[in-house]
Amino acid sequence: MDKTYTIAIDAMGGDNAPEEIVKGALLARDKYKNLHLNLYGDKGKILELIGETKQDRIKIINTTEMIEMGEEPVKAVRKKKDSSMVVAANAVKDGSADALFSAGNTGALLASGIFIVGRISGIERPGLLTVLPSVDDPKRQWVFMDVGANAEVKPSYLYQFAVLGNFYATHVLKKPNPEVKLLNNGTEEDKGDKIHIQAYQLLKNGKQLNFTGNIESRELLNGHADVVVADGFSGNAALKAIEGTALTMFAGLRKILVNGSLKTKIGAALVKPALKEFSSVLDYNNAGGAVIAGVKAPVVKTHGSAKAKTVSNTIGQIKIMLESNLVPDITKYVDENKDQFKIILEEK
Amino acid sequence: MDKTYTIAIDAMGGDNAPEEIVKGALLARDKYKNLHLNLYGDKGKILELIGETKQDRIKIINTTEMIEMGEEPVKAVRKKKDSSMVVAANAVKDGSADALFSAGNTGALLASGIFIVGRISGIERPGLLTVLPSVDDPKRQWVFMDVGANAEVKPSYLYQFAVLGNFYATHVLKKPNPEVKLLNNGTEEDKGDKIHIQAYQLLKNGKQLNFTGNIESRELLNGHADVVVADGFSGNAALKAIEGTALTMFAGLRKILVNGSLKTKIGAALVKPALKEFSSVLDYNNAGGAVIAGVKAPVVKTHGSAKAKTVSNTIGQIKIMLESNLVPDITKYVDENKDQFKIILEEK
Numbered sequence: 001m002d003k004t005y006t007i008a009i010d011a012m013g014g015d016n017a018p019e020e021i022v023k024g025a026l027l028a029r030d031k032y033k034n035l036h037l038n039l040y041g042d043k044g045k046i047l048e049l050i051g052e053t054k055q056d057r058i059k060i061i062n063t064t065e066m067i068e069m070g071e072e073p074v075k076a077v078r079k080k081k082d083s084s085m086v087v088a089a090n091a092v093k094d095g096s097a098d099a100l101f102s103a104g105n106t107g108a109l110l111a112s113g114i115f116i117v118g119r120i121s122g123i124e125r126p127g128l129l130t131v132l133p134s135v136d137d138p139k140r141q142w143v144f145m146d147v148g149a150n151a152e153v154k155p156s157y158l159y160q161f162a163v164l165g166n167f168y169a170t171h172v173l174k175k176p177n178p179e180v181k182l183l184n185n186g187t188e189e190d191k192g193d194k195i196h197i198q199a200y201q202l203l204k205n206g207k208q209l210n211f212t213g214n215i216e217s218r219e220l221l222n223g224h225a226d227v228v229v230a231d232g233f234s235g236n237a238a239l240k241a242i243e244g245t246a247l248t249m250f251a252g253l254r255k256i257l258v259n260g261s262l263k264t265k266i267g268a269a270l271v272k273p274a275l276k277e278f279s280s281v282l283d284y285n286n287a288g289g290a291v292i293a294g295v296k297a298p299v300v301k302t303h304g305s306a307k308a309k310t311v312s313n314t315i316g317q318i319k320i321m322l323e324s325n326l327v328p329d330i331t332k333y334v335d336e337n338k339d340q341f342k343i344i345l346e347e348k
Numbered sequence: 349m350d351k352t353y354t355i356a357i358d359a360m361g362g363d364n365a366p367e368e369i370v371k372g373a374l375l376a377r378d379k380y381k382n383l384h385l386n387l388y389g390d391k392g393k394i395l396e397l398i399g400e401t402k403q404d405r406i407k408i409i410n411t412t413e414m415i416e417m418g419e420e421p422v423k424a425v426r427k428k429k430d431s432s433m434v435v436a437a438n439a440v441k442d443g444s445a446d447a448l449f450s451a452g453n454t455g456a457l458l459a460s461g462i463f464i465v466g467r468i469s470g471i472e473r474p475g476l477l478t479v480l481p482s483v484d485d486p487k488r489q490w491v492f493m494d495v496g497a498n499a500e501v502k503p504s505y506l507y508q509f510a511v512l513g514n515f516y517a518t519h520v521l522k523k524p525n526p527e528v529k530l531l532n533n534g535t536e537e538d539k540g541d542k543i544h545i546q547a548y549q550l551l552k553n554g555k556q557l558n559f560t561g562n563i564e565s566r567e568l569l570n571g572h573a574d575v576v577v578a579d580g581f582s583g584n585a586a587l588k589a590i591e592g593t594a595l596t597m598f599a600g601l602r603k604i605l606v607n608g609s610l611k612t613k614i615g616a617a618l619v620k621p622a623l624k625e626f627s628s629v630l631d632y633n634n635a636g637g638a639v640i641a642g643v644k645a646p647v648v649k650t651h652g653s654a655k656a657k658t659v660s661n662t663i664g665q666i667k668i669m670l671e672s673n674l675v676p677d678i679t680k681y682v683d684e685n686k687d688q689f690k691i692i693l694e695e696k
Contacts, residue, residue, distance in 0.1 A: 270615025
């Protein structure tokens with residue numbers, strides 16, 4: 001029989017919590033037979049959603065507090081000791097769960113990952129990792145990090161983001177020898193500010209990294225890389241610009257087709273299925289959750305408006321992270337290459 | 349009679365030079381009766397394109413060198429003293445022309461603007477300014493700067509970018525009291541790295557600026573601001589991500605519609621005019637040229653692949669910059685507010 005894993009689920013985080021979170025957990029429970037799902041939150045509400053008879057591989061742990069979307073993350077995590085997110089994170093810390101899932105406050109989950117679950121020894125700064133599609137080839141996905149955890153970086157952080165992204169690509173996306181690129185304001189080796197120029201050199205000389213140079217944000221969606229490394233500030237700017245442009249364009253397109261002439265309207269009805277298929281390429285719900293990479297266990301965030309199906313898919317993503325031995329392999333690698341990491345630190 | 353202006357035109361810059369540049373200049377000459385256009389480049393080739401009889405308000409100045417697209421900008425400007433771009437820039441410097449236009453190497457034009465035309469006294473770093481559309485309201489345009497000149501910034505640069513962008517919005521886009529926002533990785537006052545947190549405070553306390561807070565790149569195309577201030581690194585990342593996403597989406601859309609079922613193909617034919625109209629909203633050719641803001645005269649770059657119509661439109665944009673007294677008004681403002689600029693510099 002498959003090895004079993006326990007995932008701690010913050011049942012109270014997100015716009016549709018606990019309903020969609022619990023429904024999603026039940027879907028995942030039925031789909032993935034080797035998962036145990038522990039739901040943290042309002043026991044009464046959760047029980048109502050589950051019904052007494054269906055508790056196979058589902059456990060409910062009652063919590064009395066909740067971290068809201070607008071709260072200051074670090075303060076919230078420190079103060080709300082009995083919040084669903086913090087209690088779930090502590091379960092990962094003490095070993096009663098193998099991974100953490102939430103659709104709640106991203107900053108608070110980041111803080112829970114870093115301060116409760118804890119950094120992998122040797123990783124200076126965990127980052128936010130997300131997986132995006134390539135429009136040219138929707139089956140080709142690529143890893144983008146950091147997309148917002150570290151507004152200020154050092155070259156060594158960028159190098160470590162590359163190592164983390166590389167492991168994610170090999171283990172979870174199953175890409176052998178992933179092509180790693182650095183997000184920069186030009187493709188030449190000397191482009192960017194001091195930090196990116198130095199990071200380029202670290203990446204170029206990096207052990208076991210298939211680093212192939214800089215990439216500009218203009219090319220991100222064209223599938224030119226398997227892993228794109230960025231500082232959290234410009235990574236965030238690029239990611240949100242992609243999301244915003246896609247959303248704005250679909251909205252604008254819809255408006256023009258719906259408000260158009262009769263001819264346009266007829267045409268719109270005929271192309272609708274094709275447009276729908278195309279829009280699904282850039283749909284969040286297919287992209288998977290954002291991963292707090294560099295901490296001692298899988299910690300994954302899905303977007304706040306996630307519905308049950310997305311919750312279930314994200315739990316499936318965590319299952320792959322666990323089964324592929326992602327975090328132990330990263331930990332072993334960093335440990336075995338301490339010297340290399342140390343040199344980088346001294347070089348700063 | 350209207351005041352007349354002379355624009356120095358680098359006739360050899362860009363993928364379609366000198367043909368499209370000369371054709372565009374002729375279009376602009378016929379359209380704007382108060383402009384004198386001086387063409388710098390290969391006199392023989394240019395004469396051939398113009399024909400001897402049509403030299404009204406057009407002057408040709410022969411140059412023997414050309415700065416290529418791939419050349420290292422600063423070095424090329426220093427070395428190629430008789431290049432069309434450098435000779436044209438010198439004409440602006442010595443007062444024989446009022447403004448500079450090129451479709452050539454952006455970095456070289458930036459260097460020509462800064463080192464030959466010269467910074468406005470009190471402006472520490474000129475920046476690249478571009479105008480983008482809002483998809484919600486295609487008639488509403490907004491100013492974005494810096495989009496790539498300064499990968500490394502100080503808070504005072506960002507403040508000065510705001511002042512420059514503000515003048516461009518009032519003078520060229522004719523917006524009274526433009527709403528200024530700072531591109532950041534969150535909307536709250538304390539978001540971003542140290543530089544953006546400090547810049548927020550400078551902007552908030554800035555004299556005569558209608559600063560209304562941070563904007564995330566996700567909202568850029570939705571018309572929430574008249575002026576968006578950014579450091580050159582993340583401004584470039586956001587701009588290129590917008591361009592890349594729009595281009596990639598249009599290409600993907602085209603592919604899906606053309607390769608679709610018969611039904612989809614018929615629909616595609618019917619919606620084609622509406623799609624074309626929509627795509628023109630995000631078309632470079634309508635967006636105008638990129639401006640080197642903060643130098644002593646209008647210096648404007650259009651994209652390398654520009655055709656005659658775009659060249660003519662960009663010359664029209666320079667005409668508005670000249671007629672609206674943009675640079676003299678900025679110079680006067682910076683001069684009259686030296687104390688304010690000085691305080692900012694000391695605060696760093």
